[in-house]
Amino acid sequence: MKNSLRRLCVVTAAAVMASVAAVALSQEPPKPTPEQAIKYRQSVYKVILWNFGPMSAVAQGKASYDAKAFEHQAGRVATMAPMLIEGYPHGSHTGATTRAKPEIWQNYAEFKELMTAMVGKASALAEVAKEGDEDKSKAAFRELAGACRACHDKYRND
Amino acid sequence: MKNSLRRLCVVTAAAVMASVAAVALSQEPPKPTPEQAIKYRQSVYKVILWNFGPMSAVAQGKASYDAKAFEHQAGRVATMAPMLIEGYPHGSHTGATTRAKPEIWQNYAEFKELMTAMVGKASALAEVAKEGDEDKSKAAFRELAGACRACHDKYRND
Numbered sequence: 001m002k003n004s005l006r007r008l009c010v011v012t013a014a015a016v017m018a019s020v021a022a023v024a025l026s027q028e029p030p031k032p033t034p035e036q037a038i039k040y041r042q043s044v045y046k047v048i049l050w051n052f053g054p055m056s057a058v059a060q061g062k063a064s065y066d067a068k069a070f071e072h073q074a075g076r077v078a079t080m081a082p083m084l085i086e087g088y089p090h091g092s093h094t095g096a097t098t099r100a101k102p103e104i105w106q107n108y109a110e111f112k113e114l115m116t117a118m119v120g121k122a123s124a125l126a127e128v129a130k131e132g133d134e135d136k137s138k139a140a141f142r143e144l145a146g147a148c149r150a151c152h153d154k155y156r157n158d
Numbered sequence: 159m160k161n162s163l164r165r166l167c168v169v170t171a172a173a174v175m176a177s178v179a180a181v182a183l184s185q186e187p188p189k190p191t192p193e194q195a196i197k198y199r200q201s202v203y204k205v206i207l208w209n210f211g212p213m214s215a216v217a218q219g220k221a222s223y224d225a226k227a228f229e230h231q232a233g234r235v236a237t238m239a240p241m242l243i244e245g246y247p248h249g250s251h252t253g254a255t256t257r258a259k260p261e262i263w264q265n266y267a268e269f270k271e272l273m274t275a276m277v278g279k280a281s282a283l284a285e286v287a288k289e290g291d292e293d294k295s296k297a298a299f300r301e302l303a304g305a306c307r308a309c310h311d312k313y314r315n316d
Contacts, residue, residue, distance in 0.1 A: 029212040029221035040208045043201035047241065050198045054187040063187035079237055083205065 034095025041087025042098075044080055051076040059141045067132035074137070077144070078126035081119045085112065099157040111155060118147040192253025199245025200256075202238055209234040217299045225290035232295070235302070236284035239277045243270065257315040269313060276305040 032040070051073040057063035058070060088111070093102040104111045121144040128140040190198070209231035215221040216228060246269070251260040262269045279302040286298040 027220065027222045029215050029224075029227070032208070036208070039204060043204035043208075046197060046201035047205065050190070050194070050201075050244075057187050062185065064185045066187075069187070076241070083234070086208075 032089070034089075034092040037087050037089050037092040038096040038098045038100075041084055041092075041100075044083045044087060048077050048080045051080075055141050056145070059138045059145070065134040065137070067129075067134075067137075070137055071126075071129040071132070074122075074126045074129035074141075078119075078122040081122040085115050101155050101157055104155050111151070114147070114151040114154070118144070118151060121147040190247070192247075192250040195245050195247050195250040196254040196256045196258075199242055199250075199258075202241045202245060206235055206238045209238075213299050214303070217296045217303070223292040223295070225287075225292075225295075228295055229284075229287040229290070232280075232284045232287035232299075236277075236280040239280040243273050259313050259315055262313050269309070272305070272309040272312070276302070276309060279305040 054063065055070060055073050055077075058065050088100070088104060090105055090108075092098075093100060093105055121140075125137070125140040125144050129137050131137075212221065213228060213231050213235075216223050246258070246262060248263055248266075250256075251258060251263055279298075283295070283298040283302045287295050289295075
């Protein structure tokens with residue numbers, strides 16, 4: 001092997017080893033796939049619905065108001081609500097069956113504002129529910145439902 | 159119509175109206191179906207996994223430790239963990255595809271103890287993670303993973 005070629009090999013090998021070492025030192029966690037993100041956000045919505053559903057029945061007069069249960073459910077929704085936005089990384093408009101419209105990622109700032117508004121209403125409901133006042137709780141629930149709908153109307157397929 | 163028959167009708171109508179009113183006053187919220195419970199608990203597990211997965215990669219040396227991210231994920235798992243037990247009402251051994259063994263409901267007290275132990279480890283991990291110490295965080299994570307496995311080994315089908 002000629003000297004120049006040998007030198008090139010040594011330099012190349014050193015460069016490869018250095019880059020391997022750099023990767024080992026700053027290993028990024030594996031990014032979630034779009035499918036994982038879609039399944040994640042759908043799961044968050046399902047946990048929300050598990051708690052939102054009984055409150056909705058109360059608000060519609062289909063079930064009687066139970067202050068303790070309502071407070072528990074409102075607290076759970078307030079806890080879950082801020083977890084949603086993580087489930088909408090760019091590129092997750094496709095990858096599994098999803099009702100999310102691609103417009104979300106074209107108007108991401110507005111989408112995020114609607115999410116933030118909803119999180120605020122969920123938090124407000126959880127606070128109000130602690131008072132145990134049926135009418136105030138129902139009114140705060142309707143505020144939250146409106147914030148959900150505002151986003152669904154614009155960014156969710158039927 | 160004879161008087162006695164008329165009286166019977168009036169009494170019967172009054173009784174029916176009273177029972178309708180009683181139902182309206184103490185309307186139970188609709189109970190979740192077994193299928194809803196199964197979907198709910200699977201969703202809670204999925205939200206847990208979304209956060210547990212990246213911590214697991216760190217614990218296995220497949221990703222580097224990021225104190226802030228680890229703390230966030232540990233906090234989320236601790237928040238979600240107590241939500242699981244609600245998803246195991248009696249009768250929800252069937253109703254949708256589920257890996258939950260029917261033994262859960264035969265040994266429900268033990269199942270609940272394993273769940274409680276896991277919730278404790280999740281809470282401990284969230285506390286430790288706040289310190290930002292990699293080794294302690296990984297150790298607490300392994301404790302949690304062990305508590306998960308203890309229940310999976312006994313009560314989850316492969």
